[in-house]
Amino acid sequence: MDVLQMCRPFHIPMSVPYLLRHARKHAFNGGRSACIAGLAHTASNSELHSLQHARKRQGQRRDKAHFRMAAANSTGETSGKVFFFDIDNCLYPKSTGIYREMGRKIHAYFKRLGFPDEEATELHHRYYRTYGLALRGLVKHHDVDPMAYDREVDQALPLEQFLKPDPELRTMLETMQGVKKWAFTNAYEVHAGRVLKALGIEDQFAGLTFCDYATPNFPCKPEEVYYEQVMQAAGVTDPSKCYLVDDAAANIDMAKKLGWTAVHVADDVSAEPKHGDFQISHIHELQEVLPEFWPDGNVN
Structure with a gap:
């Protein structure tokens, strides 16, 4: 990718090679973002200074989420529903x-x-x-x-020592219907991208919202503002059309407070108090509690 793209907020295809993605620099001006894909060392000193200054100015803004977009493999994304997937300890087990x-x-x-x-x-x-x-x-x-x-x-x-491609998870994601899939993490984008790639599912999400560690006072789950940001990024305004699967009880509780449907990947599904609408012990069980999102389920 060798061009500048103006966007609000910035979007970068998830298929862009890792090196270019990681080398990207941001510059914000009047609420717009200049998304630069390229190697950092190609910028002049004055350009780097301008980018750093813009980053400091943008640091006080918390009304936009940092995310990148992709063309995901999905079917029937016509309902306006969005399914948000946490990444760490959710798409793979703690074990x-x-x-x-x-x-x-x-x-x-x-x-x-x-x-x-x-x-x-x-x-x-x-x-x-x-x-x-x-x-x-x-x-x-x-x-x-x-x-x-x-x-x-x-x-x-x-x-690479802990994760390998998960064909069952990939098939589950590939066959979801009637919903947009979106990765929603407290990690920085480099780690998030590495995990998704290691699991073999980096192409399965319409977008990724991550914590931009380079931004002062960056929001994260379970802060309400972060949920508002990811809704805006994913293009959904109705909380009743939002779904979350996450392993952290506090994140599940906030989703429920906002009116989302929430699935807790729990260490012990029988433990009290329960969090969310459903409790599962492994991401592979998601189809069992929300079968309407798969072709063989009962579509409402």
């Missing part, structure tokens, strides 16, 4: 080991900041409970560079 490895890397990051073991563990969990992401607490209270954190934690995960 893969990524959850544990991520926890180790986050803990190690806290320790590199000078915190002893016990305090690092306490802060990690407190920030996750309070802000939805440990990173949000690190940025807010410890002036951590979120992009450096992402490189040292999320991007350092050897995903």
Whole structure:
């Protein structure tokens, strides 16, 4: 991709090669965005300065979600319904080991900041409970560079050791009908894209909404504003047409508060209190609780 594309907010096809996607820089002007696909080192110093300045100005804006669009394999997207899919610990189970490895890397990051073991563990969990992401607490209270954190934690995960293509998941997504599929994550886009590619489903979503760690005060689930942003990005205004599958109870609770239909991928489906409209133990069970989205289901 070697052209500038003006868009609001920016859209980048999910089929663009990973290197170009990751090298992209954003520039905002009057609510419009200049989406530049190319290698960062090709920009002049003055251009980079302008981009950095624009990023700082845009940092205070929280009315637009960061997402990229794609032509997804889907059938019958005529109902106006949108199904939002969380990614980590949702499209793959915690048992893969990524959850544990991520926890180790986050803990190690806290320790590199000078915190002893016990305090690092306490802060990690407190920030996750309070802000939805440990990173949000690190940025807010410890002036951590979120992009450096992402490189040292999320991007350092050897995903190829934990994930492989999931043909059953791919078939489930391919055969969904009457709904737009949209990936909705608290991760940065690099990690999100790596996971979707590793699972072999990167072409199955009409778009991806991610946390832009480069933006100061970026929103994330379960903040209401982030749900409003993803609805706008996906082009849906009626909450009753929104569906979410997610492993985090707090994210499910917010979806329900907003009037969405929510499916909780729970560690224990029998545990109380229950969250959401349905509880499943694995993403493969989604068809069992919402069969109307598959050809053999009972379409309402």
